[in-house]
Amino acid sequence: MQIYPCPFCGPRDETEFSFGGEAGNDRPEPAEKISAERWAQYLYTQDNPRGNSHEIWVHLTCDEVFVMERDTVTHEVIGTKSLRQEDAK
C-alpha cells in the first residue's frame, strides 16, 4: 500500500487516488490535420518506462489533478506537482 502526496491534501493512502495516464501525452489537434497513425499513437502508445516516470493522477477525495514523478521499479515517489503550477507539465 503506497503513500502518495496530494499537492493539496498532503500524504494519503493510494486507494484514494486514480490513475489518469502518462503525463506529456498531449492531445493532437485539430482532428482534420491529424493522421490516423498520430491519433493511434495518442490513444494507444504508452512509454511504460522502467524506473523514473511522470504520470497524471487524481486525488478522488479533493479532485486535485496532479503530475507525480515516481519510480516504477522501487515505487519511490520522487514528487508531485499541481497542474496549476506553471512548470508541472
Place this chain on the structure above:
Amino acid sequence: MTAKRLPSGGRIDREKPVTFTFDGKTISAFEGDTIASALLAANQWVVGRSFKYHRPRGIWGAGVEEPNALVDIEIGNRNFPVSRATTEFVEEGMVVTTVNGRVDRAAILDKFAKFIPAAFYYKTFMWPDWHLFEPYIRDMAGLGRINPDLPETGRAEQINHHCDVLVIGSGPAGLMAASLASKAGKSVLLVDNQRDLGGSLLHMDANIEGQGVSGWIADKTDEIEKSGGKILKSTTAYGIYDHQMIYLNEKRSDMARDLASGLDCLWRVRAGHIILASGAIERPMVFQNNDRPGIMSADAGLKYLKQFGVLPGQNIVIATNNDSAYGTALALREAGANVTMLDSRKDAQAEGDFDILREKSVTNIIGKNRIEAVVAENHTIKADLLLVSGGWTPSVHLYCQAGGKLDWNDTIAAFVPRASVNGISVIGAANGTFELNDLFAEAKAVASNYGQPTTGKNSGFNIEPNWHGPSAKGRAWVDYQNDVTIKDVELAARENFKSVEHLKRYTTLGMANDQGKTSNINGLAAMAAITGREIKEVGTTTYRPPFTPVPFASIAGKRSGELFNPVKRLPLENWHRANGASFREYGGWLRPAYYGKDETEITREAKHARTSVALFDGSTLGKIEVMGPDAAKFLDFHYYNTVSTLKSGKIRYAFMLTEGGAIYDDGVLARLSENHFIVSCSSSHVDGVHRRLEMWRQDQFDPTKIAIHNATAQWATLTVTGPKSAALLNKIDFNIDLDDETFPHMSIRTGKFDGADARLSRVSFSGDRSYEIAVPAHKTETLWSQLHDAGAEFDAATIGVEAMSILRAEKGFIIIGKDTDGTTMPQDLGLTGPMNKKKGEYLGKRSLFTENAKDENRRQLVGLQVAKGNEMLITGAHGIERDGNDKHSIGYVTSSYLSPNIDKPIALALIERGLTRMGEEIEIWHMGQSCKATICAPCFFDPSMERLNA
C-alpha cells in the same frame, strides 16, 4: 522407552488439566501446552501422513516452521482447518484431527514411490484428460477439511496504526532494540507471534545484565511500556508492502470464544522504521529415512523440555554439524536422558558430559512408525529420539519481501541480509548474529542510526555443513510436507529445471503450507552440489507474503455482505419500502424495481403511466453543475453535440464520447443562464462523467474560468409523466408558468417549492408529456407526498425502474451500456449531424473518421419484431447468418420486452448494417434455438411524438 512429562518445569500450569481428543483418542494436557507438546507428553508419535507418499510423520519442530503436524481443530461452533499443532494451544473440549491421516489406505503409495517422482502427475495423467483423474487425486491429496455445518465466522476487526519504530520479534535482540527506541522517545510497537515475550530466551539459561532470563524480560517489557511503547503478543507480522506498510495478524483470543468476539484482528501498520529481529530456524539434515517419527530438530527438543516440561525421549541421539546442539544435549542429559552425540565435523572442539562420536553422520534410520535405531555408517545406536541440528537459517522473509538482497555467509552457512532496504534493519539471529553480546551491540546500533549492521562476526556455532550426507542409497527428504526427496532434485537437474524457481515449481519444493521454512536451504544446497555450483550461485526463490497462513476472515474484515460494495440509497427509500417496493441494484443505486406483489405489477405500472399519470423517483440522475465564462466552450469540447448554441432556459440531449469515439454517456444538458449549465448524465455514470470533466478542466482549460460541482446527492429528482402530468403539476405551487407556449418540451424553468429553490425540466424518457422536478434533498418527502395527494384525483400511480425501462424501449430510447457497447459510435444510432457539421474540437472527434468508424458493416441500432407468435426474444440472443454449415453473428439483441401498450414483443438490437436493412427478416439464435425477426425502426410507439404535448 518413551517421552514423558517431567514433574516440574516449563511454562505450563499443572494445576489446570485440560483434555481434548486427537483422532478420537482422549489426550490429557495442561493449560499452557500446545497440541504438539501434549501429544508428545502422551507419547503420540505419528501425527499425520505425508502429502504424496502417505508416510507416517511425527512432530519435527516447536513453532511456525512445523512441516508435519498439521491438524484440523473443531471447538464449539468453530473450525480451524490446517492448523499447526506446534503453535495452537490446547483448550478443553477441542476436537483435533490430523489432516492427512484419516485413512491409511493410501500408504501403499509409498511402496510405489519410485514410480511417482516429481512431476509424475503432470506427465502421467495428461492422457486422455487430466480432468478425468483430477478429482480422485485431489481427494487423496487434500489438506484439511472445513465443516460446512458450522456457522459462518463473523467480521474481523481491522486496525490502522502508525508508529516511529516497529520491532518484529521479542527475543533478546528485539527486546533490547524496542526498549532502547522507546527510551529514546520513539513511539514503538513490539510484536511477537508467541504468547510470551522472550523468543529463544524462553528456553535458554543465561545471565543477562546481571540477572536471570525472566527478570530481564520483565524489566525490558516494563521499560517499553513505561516509555509509552505498545506490545502485541500472539501477533504475526506476515507481510510487508510498499512504503513501510506491514500487515499483522493478531490472534485475539482463545479459540473457544464465540464467533463474534473470537476472531483474529488485522493490523495495518505504517512504520517509520522497522527492526526485524525474527530469529532463525533450525535446519534438518538430509539422510535416508530422515522423515521418520521420532526425528526432531534439536531446538524443538530443547523447547519441549524447557517450555513444556516434556522430556521427548530417553535414549537420545543428537546429530549435529555445529556447536549449538551441545547445550541441548547437556540439558537433556541433566533431565535424565541418555545422550549420544554424532558430530559430523572434522575439527569439532566442543565437549560435553555425554558420548560423542566425531566425524560421524547419520546414514539410515531403523523403525517405521517410530525410530528404533540410528545407523551412523558402521555404528547402529538404539534410540527412541533423534535430534538433528543442521545449522540455522535466518528468518529474513519480511526483509526479502521488501526487496532486500541476501549474501551467502560461509561462517554460518546461511543467507544473510546485505544492506538496509526501505527502512528495514535486520538484527540478531535473523542477521546471522547469534551471540548475545554481539546482537545487543546490533540492537544498540540500530536503535540510534537505523542502518543495517553487517554480519559475519564469527559469533555462534562453528558450523561445518554436511549438505547431503554420504549416502546415495534410499530416499532422503528435503521437503517433508510436499514429499520432495534428493532424487526429485536430481531429476529436476537432469531435466534441466536447474533455475531455483524452476526447481521449486517442478518438484514443489518449498511450496507447501510451511513455505519451505525448513527445506529451502537444503534443497538449494542439493541443487548446487548436483550441478557443481556454489549455493550462492543457485540463489533463493522469491519470498512472498504471508509468512504464515492468515485467516480469510482477517483479510476480509468488514468487507462482506452489504459492506462488500455498499449501495447508494435514495432519500425516499423508507417511503418506497413502506409502499411495497421491491428493490434492485441499478448502477450502484438501490432503487424500486416495481411496487406490489410480484413482477406482474411491472406491466400494470407501464400501462398506467400511459393512461393517466405516473410518479417516478429519478433522484439518481446526475446533476453536475458547470459554471463560469468558459463553461459553454468547455462543454462543447466534452460533448458530441454543440452546447454553446443552446439558449438559456433550454435543454439538449447529447452524447459524451470516449477519445476512441465510442459513446460513453448520454445526458441532457440544461442551460440555466449564459454561464450556468446542469449536466444530467445517466445515473451510473455520475462519478465517471464528473471525473472526466474535472480532469480536463484542470489539465487543458483555464480552471479559473470554469467551476464544476457534483450536486447529484444534494438534489432529488422526481418525475411526473403521462397525459395528465401537467394537470397534476398545476395543483402544486412552483411559481412557474406551465403553459406549453412559454414552457415547451426541452426547456427548464426555476421556481420555488415550499420556500426552497426548485427546477422544472420538460424532458421525457417515456415518450409522454413529462416533467422532472428537482428540489433540495431535504424537500423530497414534502414534494413526494404533495404529488401523491394532488395525484389522487388523476389516478396517479407510482412506477419503478422496470416499468420505466419498458416505456423507454417502446420509444426506442437507449440505455448506455445496455443498448450500446464499448464500440458503439453515434453514427451507429443514426446520429450523424454533429459529426458532419460541428467545426471545433471535441472528445473522440478524430476517432469518428477512422477506417473502422467508416466500416459499412458496423453494427447499428434497430428495432426487432418477432415474425411469428408472441414469444419475446432473449436479450443477448444473436442475429446470425448462415454460410453452409457455418453460422456467424451479425449482432445481438440488447433489450427485449413484452410491450403492454402495443401488446406484443418488442426488442432493440445492434445489427450489422441494420439501418439499411429495414424490413429484412433475419434469424435469431440462442442456445441452439432459432427464430425469425424482422428489422424495423427502433420506435414502436407514437412515432410521430404527438404524446409529448398531449
